[in-house]
Amino acid sequence: MTPPALLTLDDYRKFSEKNLVKLARDYYESGAEQEESLRRNISAFNNLLIRPRCLRSVENIDTSIDWLNGKKSVFPVGIAPTAFQKMATLDGELSTVRGAAASNSIMICSSWSTTSVEDIGKEAKIVGATIWFQLYVYKDRAITESLIHRAEAAGVEALVLTVDTPVLGRRLKDTYNKFSLPKHLKFANFESNTQAEMPKGHVGESGFMQYVSSQIDPSLDWNTLKWIRTKTNLPVIVKGVMRGDDALLALEAGVDGIIVSNHGGRQMDCTVATVFITCDKMQISYDLFFRLNLYQKFSEQLTIEFLFGWMVAYEMDEIF
Numbered sequence: 001m002t003p004p005a006l007l008t009l010d011d012y013r014k015f016s017e018k019n020l021v022k023l024a025r026d027y028y029e030s031g032a033e034q035e036e037s038l039r040r041n042i043s044a045f046n047n048l049l050i051r052p053r054c055l056r057s058v059e060n061i062d063t064s065i066d067w068l069n070g071k072k073s074v075f076p077v078g079i080a081p082t083a084f085q086k087m088a089t090l091d092g093e094l095s096t097v098r099g100a101a102a103s104n105s106i107m108i109c110s111s112w113s114t115t116s117v118e119d120i121g122k123e124a125k126i127v128g129a130t131i132w133f134q135l136y137v138y139k140d141r142a143i144t145e146s147l148i149h150r151a152e153a154a155g156v157e158a159l160v161l162t163v164d165t166p167v168l169g170r171r172l173k174d175t176y177n178k179f180s181l182p183k184h185l186k187f188a189n190f191e192s193n194t195q196a197e198m199p200k201g202h203v204g205e206s207g208f209m210q211y212v213s214s215q216i217d218p219s220l221d222w223n224t225l226k227w228i229r230t231k232t233n234l235p236v237i238v239k240g241v242m243r244g245d246d247a248l249l250a251l252e253a254g255v256d257g258i259i260v261s262n263h264g265g266r267q268m269d270c271t272v273a274t275v276f277i278t279c280d281k282m283q284i285s286y287d288l289f290f291r292l293n294l295y296q297k298f299s300e301q302l303t304i305e306f307l308f309g310w311m312v313a314y315e316m317d318e319i320f
């Protein structure tokens, strides 16, 4: 059967309903607690209005950006890290890395991919994709360090430290569903069963919640960031910053970039919408403004990347 034309995000979402089991769809789509942040992210973006200029030639437009180290990409949208992609397709992360190459984007590989970083790295070399690696910090620092070194050896060009997940947000749907990874899937970056397998869920606690509370280090702080910097020469970007004062601390800590994010409303409910987080106290000028994630270089410019979305490239004051 010829697949239908999928033109909008909503088309994709509806199409996926036929192909995803409820457990996976709920995991992919849900936010924390009452999902106020998740709804606010969407409505805040939908309420942005554009006042377009007229009689400006659009014959030659340049949407290119420099993600890092002078590497130009004509497509200024990155693919945010997304765990457990094989719940959606057989090829999982390999499909995404091919998509990243085809669209001249970058892929941020999740620590919790269902394909190992080595296999994603091999495919990235074949198809010519740029990959970065998103890091979760384990209580066992030896595990964390080994992840960093394996990602480096696999050819990633930057490390992205997620800083908004010292504990897992309470996702009610996952809890009701007693969410755990389907039996045939594992955390592909780990060998030992303790890290590679997600426990079964039980009443009132998903398997995912048990995994995170037993493995992930809730003491994550600025010292952890310093420690990471001693373990790698790769650029380090922090993801999940929501305030200007924290952005300044990140800058003082010598990070190479920040991603402003409330984790799609999946971590803490009742937060400000990502799109409205102003970078107060930051001496930068805005040149691009997008929807979900926001990747920022501490140079003259601000660029923003978003997951499966669309972009507007206007000056900030043209939007409101």
Ligand SMILES: Cc1cc2nc3c(=O)[nH]c(=O)nc-3n(C[C@H](O)[C@H](O)[C@H](O)COP(=O)(O)O)c2cc1C
Pocket: 027, 028, 029, 080, 081, 082, 083, 110, 111, 112, 134, 162, 239, 260, 261, 262, 263, 264, 265, 266, 274, 291, 292, 293, 294, 307
């Ligand atoms: C299904 C799913 C899995 C995700 N997995 C990860 C992950 O492994 N690591 C991570 O840092 N963020 C993860 N995220 C968060 C996204 O990278 C991204 O921050 C979010 O979808 C968009 O929200 P934002 O605009 O507030 O960043 C995941 C999001 C979704 C929807």
Ligand SMILES: CCCCCCC(=O)C(=O)O
Pocket: 083, 112, 136, 165, 166, 167, 168, 212, 216, 263, 266
């Ligand atoms: C330590 C926090 C776990 C979150 C894991 C994956 C993710 O980011 C998401 O589901 O959202």
